[in-house]
Amino acid sequence: xxxxxxxxVYSRLAFGPTTGDRERxxxxxxxxxxxxxxxxxxxASPLGDEPAVAKQLMAARLHIEYKAGKLDNGQTYxxxxxxxxxxxxxxxxxxxxxxxxxxxxxxxxxxxxxxxELRTATMIRARYATMQLREVLADFWHNHFHVNAGGDDIRxxxxxxxxxxxxxxxxxLGNFREFLGAVATAPAMLYYLNNAASKxxxxxxxYARELFELHTLGxxxxxxxxxxxxxxxxxxxxxxxxxxxxxxxYEAARAFTGWTVADGxxxxxxxxxxxxxxxxxxxxxxxxxxxxxVLGNEFDPNQAPMVDGQRxxxxxxxxxxxxxxxxxxxxxxxxxxxxxxxLIERVVGVxxxxxxxxxxxxxxxxAIVLSPEFAATPSSKAKRPFELAISFLRAVDGEFRTAHxxxxxxxxxxxxxxxxxxxxxxxxHSEFWLSTNMMVSRWNLPLRLMxxxxxxxxxxxxxxxxxxxxxxxxxxxxxxxxxxxxxxxxTRM
Numbered sequence: 001x002x003x004x005x006x007x008x009v010y011s012r013l014a015f016g017p018t019t020g021d022r023e024r025x026x027x028x029x030x031x032x033x034x035x036x037x038x039x040x041x042x043x044a045s046p047l048g049d050e051p052a053v054a055k056q057l058m059a060a061r062l063h064i065e066y067k068a069g070k071l072d073n074g075q076t077y078x079x080x081x082x083x084x085x086x087x088x089x090x091x092x093x094x095x096x097x098x099x100x101x102x103x104x105x106x107x108x109x110x111x112x113x114x115x116x117e118l119r120t121a122t123m124i125r126a127r128y129a130t131m132q133l134r135e136v137l138a139d140f141w142h143n144h145f146h147v148n149a150g151g152d153d154i155r156x157x158x159x160x161x162x163x164x165x166x167x168x169x170x171x172x173l174g175n176f177r178e179f180l181g182a183v184a185t186a187p188a189m190l191y192y193l194n195n196a197a198s199k200x201x202x203x204x205x206x207y208a209r210e211l212f213e214l215h216t217l218g219x220x221x222x223x224x225x226x227x228x229x230x231x232x233x234x235x236x237x238x239x240x241x242x243x244x245x246x247x248x249x250y251e252a253a254r255a256f257t258g259w260t261v262a263d264g265x266x267x268x269x270x271x272x273x274x275x276x277x278x279x280x281x282x283x284x285x286x287x288x289x290x291x292x293x294v295l296g297n298e299f300d301p302n303q304a305p306m307v308d309g310q311r312x313x314x315x316x317x318x319x320x321x322x323x324x325x326x327x328x329x330x331x332x333x334x335x336x337x338x339x340x341x342x343l344i345e346r347v348v349g350v351x352x353x354x355x356x357x358x359x360x361x362x363x364x365x366x367a368i369v370l371s372p373e374f375a376a377t378p379s380s381k382a383k384r385p386f387e388l389a390i391s392f393l394r395a396v397d398g399e400f401r402t403a404h405x406x407x408x409x410x411x412x413x414x415x416x417x418x419x420x421x422x423x424x425x426x427x428x429h430s431e432f433w434l435s436t437n438m439m440v441s442r443w444n445l446p447l448r449l450m451x452x453x454x455x456x457x458x459x460x461x462x463x464x465x466x467x468x469x470x471x472x473x474x475x476x477x478x479x480x481x482x483x484x485x486x487x488x489x490x491t492r493m
Contacts, residue, residue: 005030007485008379012334013037013369014132016391022485034369037133038173038362047089048169050131056124060086062117062402066107075105088114088161089121093187093278096158097263115149115157118164119417120402126390127400137172137365138164139386140333142418143425144326145183145215147192150419155263159188160418173362176326177317177355180215184313185280187261193423196260198253200288208252208312210423212244216316218325236296243321244295251292255299255308258287282306295319323351327364329428334368336377337429343373382430385415385442392446395483398459409448413441 003011006022009030014021025033045054061083068079088096091114098104099111126135145168149157167186171179183189189207190196198204213219221243227233230248233241241248260283264276267283274281282305292299292308295315299308316322327347331339350367354360368374383391389410393400410417414433420426427433433442449459465478 003379004485005375009033010132010485011379011383011391012374012381013136015126015135015387016394017485018394019397019482031370034133034366037131038366041131041134047165049125050129053125053129056128057086057089057121060120060124060402062086062120064109064113066109069105069107071103071105073103075103077105077107080107086117086121088117089165091161093159093162094276095278096162097276097278099158100155100263111154112157114161115418116407118161119407122164122417123386123390123400123406126386127393127398133365134169134172136333137361138169140330141168141172141179143420143428144329145189146420146423146425147188148419148421148423149188149192150416150421153191155191155261156188159186159191162186163188171361173359173365175356175358175360176322176351177313179361180313180317181310183215184211184256184309185259187263187278187280190259190261190280195256196263198257198259199286200254200257203250203253203257203288205249205253207256209249211252211312211316212249214423216325217244217319217321220325221319221321230293230296233296239296241296248294251294252312254288254290254292255294255312258283258285259306259309260286318355320352323348327351330364331368332428334365335374336381337431340373340377343368343371346371380430382433384426384428384433385410385413385438385445386417388442389445389449392449392483393459396459398449401458409445413445414438 004022006025007017009025010017010021013034017025041048041050043051045051047054047057049057062085063083065081066079068077070076096114099106099114122138126139129135142164147156147160147163149160163186167179167182167188171182184207187196193207193210194204195207198207213222222245223233223243224245227245228247230236230241230245233243233245235241260274260281262274262277262279262281265274266272267274267285274283284305287305287308289302291301294312297311297315299311324344328339328344331343331347335343347364347367351360351364354363357363389406390400392398407417411419415426465475468474
């Protein structure tokens with residue numbers, strides 16, 4: 001049963017089509033549709049959403065409930081049971097910071113509320129946005145620059161709405177080097193990879209390692225198994241190494257010392273504290289000012305504030321391995337699990353030719369989508385659980401409101417929204433999502449949706465059937481076309 005090209009487009013560049021989407025795409029053509037998807041959003045809300053999506057977000061209510069409690073310091077708080085708007089989405093980091101104060105009387109449900117609201121908003125956006133490609137890319141970059149907000153550090157979870165709003169969504173179609181700098185100074189990332197506490201002697205290497213291994217050069221360029229001295233790495237003595245080793249990680253970590261968060265914590269000496277602003281700050285007293293060597297490049301001592309770290313970001317962003325790593329991942333996400341080398345090579349050329357362009361990422365995405373490989377590659381990529389759930393709702397015109405049950409079910413299926421346990425983000429190969437246990441969950445998900453198991457969603461199938469769909473064959477044909485985008489093969493019935 002061949003899949004129409006319009007269905008392929010909406011499977012790769014969107015969370016599936018809604019009623020009429022395929023026909024509209026067929027009528028206007030791929031390139032005009034892509035131009036529309038990549039254009040600035042007209043009438044965008046303060047959060048950057050389409051007016052219709054902003055309306056859905058404003059109308060959403062998420063339940064919160066807890067019993068009265070008392071802190072060790074004697075402060076008490078009252079019981080609460082209400083359906084509350086998604087207030088965290090627009091809150092400043094300074095306001096969110098109040099949720100991390102353990103001397104303030106508030107229930108734990110209040111402290112993790114920003115993450116729950118962001119998850120709800122993410123599902124609403126994926127379900128209702130017409131600018132679907134933006135939602136797909138927001139999901140891609142959240143995985144590439146992954147932050148696990150489901151751990152014990154409340155500072156990470158309360159920073160997530162800002163990370164999503166001010167970093168991921170703001171830069172997802174922009175310039176990669178600017179994006180990289182925004183990630184490096186985002187409180188959510190600084191807390192998650194421990195750079196917020198990194199000081200000279202010794203520096204914390206977590207962020208520097210993930211910067212090279214995951215965010216830029218890629219683990220394929222990790223050469224410590226071959227070389228243990230920087231000068232032995234091919235090209236290093238010319239300042240253009242083919243890869244990186246542990247020495248580069250250690251030196252880069254020193255470059256990022258003092259990059260932290262103004263969260264009111266103690267910063268010494270005596271009773272000196274950071275201001276409680278909640279935002280990024282540079283603390284020179286924590287910075288290692290001595291000379292450094294990163295990726296074969298010498299750093300002079302006593303540089304101006306943040307120059308060391310900015311130069312590391314420059315070197316990482318400009319490395320050929322970074323272009324190859326990210327272009328391969330984008331092709332894997334938008335085309336297939338094992339994208340053709342011809343496509344990757346061409347897209348890398350577009351990436352490198354537009355290193356300084358404000359819309360570098362947008363140009364790369366355009367090159368992928370308008371490539372002959374995109375059109376010629378069969379649709380074979382398995383949807384991850386989040387994509388599966390949203391695409392089903394979109395296909396059957398289901399409503400999404402809010403419900404914690406959604407998040408538990410996705411967790412059971414292995415999709416931990418903003419809470420994948422490692423910095424790698426969710427796997428993007430189909431084989432991971434098609435194990436025996438996961439297949440059972442995948443089959444059960446639409447059944448749960450149709451049975452109204454999720455109180456925050458609503459699916460009404462019978463009302464959509466045409467009057468002439470009275471036989472099992474006619475009903476099956478109708479839903480096969482609506483959900484899969486292709487008519488049912490009569491020879492199989």
